[in-house]
Amino acid sequence: MGKSASRKYVPSVLLVDDEASVLYTLEAVLKPEGYQIAKASCAENAYELFKSDPFDLVITDLTMPGDSGLVLLENVLKIRPDSMVILITAYGSESIAVDAMKKGAYDYLPKPFANDELKITVRRALEKLSLRQENQLLKERLNERAGLASIVGASEGMQSVYDLITRVGPADVTVLITGESGTGKELVANAIHSLSPRKNSPFIRVNCAALPENLIESELFGYEKGAFTGAINRKLGKFEIAHQGTIFLDEIGEMSPATQTKVLRILQEREFERLGGNHTISVDARVIAATNRDLQAEIANGKFREDLFYRLNVINIHLPPLRERLSDIPLLLEAFARKFCEKFSKKYEKFSDDFMGRLMQYSWPGNVRELQNLIERVIILEDESLFQNSSNRFNMRSKLENEQFIEEGLLSMHYKDAKEVLLKTFEKKYFEGLLDKAAGNMSEAARIAGMHRKNLYLKLKELEIKE
Ligand SMILES: Nc1ncnc2c1ncn2[C@@H]1O[C@H](COP(=O)(O)OP(=O)(O)OP(=O)(O)O)[C@@H](O)[C@H]1O
Ligand SMILES: [Mg+2]
Structure with missing residues (x-):
């Protein structure tokens, strides 16, 4: 990649032979094929060229003064392991040629060879290379998706989260x-790490909320033997363990002022000392932090250092609460249901519309975790009605959230349709509430609504509300 799509990709070929006439012939046959060609008269010369431009394909003589073709093969593959190498062998050196293939050569051409034979071998080698590269690309893309694949959701809010993750993941910035x-x-945080070049190095999570004040520093920075009573051995801190990887500072809003100061120093200077130690340790760890607190407000209250906030907040990824992306619920529901069905060996069955409807009307204060826990219980106990009870407790609240949800949907409709939908919803809510309030007494309900009993009756029928 990096090569612009509009420019045609020209494979590069390096020819190596100590005989000028052979070089000349090779070039004469291959140049018209449209390759970019360079020539070297010995292995040492070839190394120079190869280092500045790792060729796609190398065609080399086997026996030359200086390094042989076999040594050249090994050195070339050290620099670029996917380079294609074709050896030209003299009569009687087949066993060496086989050896070369074992060492990673693509093929060999016994002298004398026909021009067409040369052309075809080269073409095949380059085809193989481009297939390999495509494969590699596909694998990388798969890996990229693997990081994102565990995150379910297709709402607009989540789309922009994905977009940020894919853009920020590979860049070495603090998030x-x-x-x-x-x-x-x-x-x-996990997805960002798995999209980064650090993905094969450690991802270390530190839960700042779970650690008591006096432990958090030793946890982060480690300590030397004898640093305090009980420090029997040296202990490495999380920052040190995360070297070359990612350190995830979770619940960062819970850090004490003293710890904040130390963490700030690491972020600024990329170095620290173990507790009780006097030599400075450099560390190369990417920092990702997370919090459910409003750090701006914490700053205003003097609880969080502003300078630390700016160090951490290079890129901000904000996850919208579930009640603002209710459209993700069906997807999440299915993903969780399938997961737990597999885990508990249950048969996956679709949920009832009624159940789904109730989920869509709830405000989800515990967000996706709450939904996940609910689905786990429902799958284990095979009982959808589990949710009814808990949802009733939030009825008032869920009605409010429901309105907000309706409004979001309304904005994608024509005015007339939207008005009708909203009116219907309002009427339904009004009359349902009315009947509740009047405890099912129709005369009382009619009195409150200021309607004739008969009209109320008709209205309820129209709205399919049971008295
Ligand atoms: N979009 C999603 N797709 C699938 N699973 C999700 C999604 N969001 C959250 N989860 C699951 O919900 C649970 C809670 O997620 P996570 O621990 O990442 O939340 P959090 O924001 O770190 O919460 P807290 O602030 O309480 O630590 C996890 O089991 C996680 O796998
Ligand atoms: Mg968390």
Whole structure:
């Protein structure tokens, strides 16, 4: 990649032979094929050229003064392991040629060879190379998706989260992930790491909330033997363990002022000392932080250092609460249901519309985690009605959220349709509430509504509300 799509890709070929006439013939046959060609008269000369431009294909003589073709093969593959190498062998050196193939050569051409034979061998070698590269590309893309694949959701809010993750993941920047509890902050931190060049190095999570004040520093920075009573051995801190990888500072809003100061220093200077130690340790760890607190407000209250905030908040990824992306619920529901069905060996069955409807009307204060826990219980106990009870407790609240949800949907409709939908919803809510209030007494309900009993009756029928 990096090569612009509009420019045609020209494979590069390096020819190596100590006989000028052979070089000349090779070039005469291959140049018209449209390759970019360079020539070297010995292996040493070839190394120079290869280092500045790792060729796609090398065609080399086997026996030359200086390094042989076999040694050249090994050295070339050290620099660029996917280079294609074709050896030209003299009569009687087949066993060496086989050896070369074992060492990674693509093929060999016994002298004398026909021009067409040369052309075809070269073409095949380059085809193989481009297939390999495509494969590699596909694998990389798959890996990229693997990081994102665990995150479910297709709402607009989540789309922009994905977009940010894919753009920020590979860049070595500090990221601050914000969002309410249970919105998937840790999942996002993991995805960022798995998209980064550090993906094969450690991803170390530190939960700043779970550690008591006096432990958090030793946890982060480690300590030397004898640093305090009980420090029997040296202990490495999380920053040190995360060297060349990623350190995920979770619940960063819970850090004490003293710890904040130390963490700030690491971010600024990329170095620290173990507790009780006097030599400075450099560390190369990418920092990702997360919090469900409003750090700006914490700053205003003097609880969080502003300078630390700016260090962490280079890129901010904010996860919207589930109630603002209710359209993700069906997807999440299916993903969780399938997961738990597999885990508990249950048969996957679709949920009832009624159940789905109830899920869509709830405000989900515990966000995706709450939904996941609910689905787990429902699958284990095979009982959808489990949710009814808990949802009733939030009825008032869910009605409000429901309105907000309706409004979001309304904005994608024509005015007339939207008005009708909203009116219907309002009427339904009004009359349902009215009947509740009047405890099912129709005369009382009619009195409150200021309607004739008969009209109320008709209205309820129209709205399909049972008295
Ligand atoms: N979009 C999502 N797709 C699939 N699973 C999700 C999604 N969001 C969250 N989860 C799951 O919900 C649970 C909570 O997510 P996570 O721990 O990442 O949330 P959090 O934002 O870190 O919450 P807290 O602030 O409470 O630590 C996890 O089990 C996670 O796998
Ligand atoms: Mg978390």
